[in-house]
Amino acid sequence: DIQMTQSPSTLSASVGDRVTFTCRASQNFNxxxxxxxxxxxxxxxxxxxxxxxxxxxxPSRFSGSGSGTEFTLTIxxxxxxxxxxxxxxxxxxxxxxxxxxxKLEIK
Amino acid sequence: xxxxxxxxPGLVKPSETLSLTCTVSGGSIHNFYWSWIRQPPGKGLQWIxxxxxxxxxxxxxxxxxxxxxxxxxxxxxxxxxxxSVTAADTAFHFCARHVSFGGVFDxxxxxxxxxxxx
Numbered sequence: 449d450i451q452m453t454q455s456p457s458t459l460s461a462s463v464g465d466r467v468t469f470t471c472r473a474s475q476n477f478n479x480x481x482x483x484x485x486x487x488x489x490x491x492x493x494x495x496x497x498x499x500x501x502x503x504x505x506x507p508s509r510f511s512g513s514g515s516g517t518e519f520t521l522t523i524x525x526x527x528x529x530x531x532x533x534x535x536x537x538x539x540x541x542x543x544x545x546x547x548x549x550x551k552l553e554i555k
Numbered sequence: 556x557x558x559x560x561x562x563x564p565g566l567v568k569p570s571e572t573l574s575l576t577c578t579v580s581g582g583s584i585h586n587f588y589w590s591w592i593r594q595p596p597g598k599g600l601q602w603i604x605x606x607x608x609x610x611x612x613x614x615x616x617x618x619x620x621x622x623x624x625x626x627x628x629x630x631x632x633x634x635x636x637x638x639s640v641t642a643a644d645t646a647f648h649f650c651a652r653h654v655s656f657g658g659v660f661d662x663x664x665x666x667x668x669x670x671x672x673x
Contacts, residue, residue: 449616482659484600491649491663492600503661535600539657543615544590544602 450474452538454547460555465526469550471536473517482537483512483521485530486549492535496521526552557582559650559664567644567671573637577650577664584608584631588653590660591624591635593646596668603648605656606633613656640671 451474461467471481481499484492494503496512499519509524523530531554536547563575577589591603604614606624614622623636637644647668651660 480657484660491651491666492660493663494659494661497659537600537659541657542613546600546602548599 449543450477450538450540450545452536452545452547454534454536454550456550457548458551458553460553461526462555463526463528467523467526467552469521469534469536469552471514471519471521471547473519473538476516477538477540479515480539481512481514481519484535484537485532486535487532495534523552557652557662559652559662561648561650561664561667563667563669565668565670567640567669568673569641569671570639573635573640573644573648573669573671575635575648575650575667575669577633577635579631579633579652584626584628584633588656588658589624589626589633590651590653592649592651592660593644594649594666595643595646601646603635603637605653607656642671645669645671 453472455470483496486492495506499514500512511522514520533549533551535549538545558580560578567573585608588607590605594600604624606612612624621638626633647666649666650664652662653660
């Protein structure tokens with residue numbers, strides 16, 4: 449099975465910063481990669497898919513990229529609402545796998 | 556706007572069966588796929604399994620021997636049964652919708668915490 453590893457585990461940043469999260473796969477796959485945002489006590493929200501298509505309504509400061517085994521989520525200019533935990537997700541044809549998450553906290 | 560709501564006991568004894576129901580409102584259960592995902596407190600997400608609106612199921616191999624997901628289209632509900640639970644099964648459980656098997660989870664329930672303890 450493909451393992452998804454996210455880095456860093458925690459990222460401290462300030463409002464206005466540009467930040468990038470990484471999701472690495474244990475083997476090359478089909479670029480099926482999605483990103484979710486989760487705030488404490490809430491369900492995850494889908495943000496980006498395959499790996500650069502934004503869900504309708506997601507601010508354009510969010511962007512996704514990557515191929516092969518390395519994928520990134522970038523937030524262009526952090527807003528207060530963006531501090532949350534971000535998960536990547538992969539589908540291999542028969543099961544879904546999530547990364548362990550990156551917590552974005554206020555510096 | 557479709558909404559999902561999980562319901563069921565918040566406390567289950569070890570070795571017993573965890574049973575949850577997800578009620579879909581504001582939309583039909585037909586023509587979509589429905590999944591259960593769990594999250595131990597303070598930890599990451601784990602996909603449990605999926606059922607199509609026609610009743611076909613796919614489960615996480617690590618849980619397959621203990622999981623059954625079923626559908627009740629007349630009530631616009633789908634359910635999760637997880638047998639022989641242990642403390643390691645304590646988690647928030649979310650139900651979610653996707654438009655295809657292989658699609659993203661575009662709509663989620665709020666989640667329900669199930670604690671396994673005697």
